[in-house]
Amino acid sequence: MRRRSLILAAVPAGLVTLSACGDDKSDSSKASDSASPSAPAPSATSAAPPPKIVDGPLPAITAGAKFGQKPTIAKGTGTPSDQLAVKTLIAGSGKTVVEKDTIQANLIGQLWDSAKVLVDTFSTNKPQFTQLAPGASMDGIRYALTGKKVGSRVEFSVPPTWGFGAEGNAQAGVKGTDTLVFVFDIQEAFGPKSSAKGQDVPQSDAAVPKVGTNTDGKAPSIEIPKSAAPAKLVSNYVIEGDGAPLVAADTVLVQYKGVVWETGKEFDSTYTRDAPTSFSLQGVVKGWAQGLTGKKVGSRVVIVVPPALGYGDSPPSGSGIEKDSTMVFSVDILTKV
Structure with a gap:
């Protein structure tokens, strides 16, 4: 696991964010002044081989189709792919995102079967930082967004193999059989250098x-x-x-x-x-x-x-x-x- 930085007043507690990005901000406002270093909470990663990238199926976007607008994602119909379904809804013209980059993005994530929203930064206007590296973000997110350009809107579905695995995430309300659906608006990308x-x-x-x-x-x-x-x-x-x-x-x-x-x-x-x-x-x-x-x-x-x-x-x-x-x-x- 990556070592958590020592500048934090305390280690954020609670839920790993649905993008499993190791983001320090989710509960940091609750931090105390008694500091201690710690590894971050485990991310939703797996030892599975890379998925195949397929075109679909993916639920329709029924409202908020422009970059920066909060999208409304329809409930999934039929059986989702057991691979990684990825579609670039809006092609950006900025920097190409590479592995190990940290992206700044607005995102919404929900369950395929019920359309229950699990994470939504569009509503709070608080974009999230996600590092696309093994052990730092959910494998499905890393594979779906690597190679995309800044300014892009990307929709993708993540089956359990490259999401939370067969154990799911009870705290987030995700079962081990659930497929997740995300839309990311990639605003910026920053590299290790x-x-x-x-x-x-x-x-x-x-x-x-x-x-x-x-x-x-x-x-x-x-x-x-x-x-x-x-x-x-x-x-x-x-x-x-x-x-x-x-x-x-x-x-x-x-x-x-x-x-x-x-x-x-x-x-x-x-x-x-x-x-x-x-x-x-x-x-x-x-x-x-x-x-x-x-x-x-x-x-x-x-x-x-x-x-x-x-x-x-x-x-x-x-x-x-x-x-x-x-x-x-x-x-x-x-x-x-």
């Missing part, structure tokens, strides 16, 4: 760590000053983007690297996990929430988190962070929803 985009900002304060400005997808360097750590939170632009500023209720997709001020030792990084990560600003340690609020999408930010706004005397077990450590992060804000 996605970086900040903007203008370099002078780093002239000798008391603040200096962060590399490379945008080649490799982890930037972090140079710690040979001085005492600041007692207060520091949050400065390294690269200033031109996107919208973050607000406290946002969910963001980021690349980041974290080191301990006292030792310079790296303790966490999305670059080593080969995937950006998403989270709600309401579900991270206070230093992150305060340090990112107001910063612009597209930016790289250096954040120095004092113990009182980090883990204090209760660092996550096995994290490599000692009690009362000051943490230093380089954070690339890729997008927000």
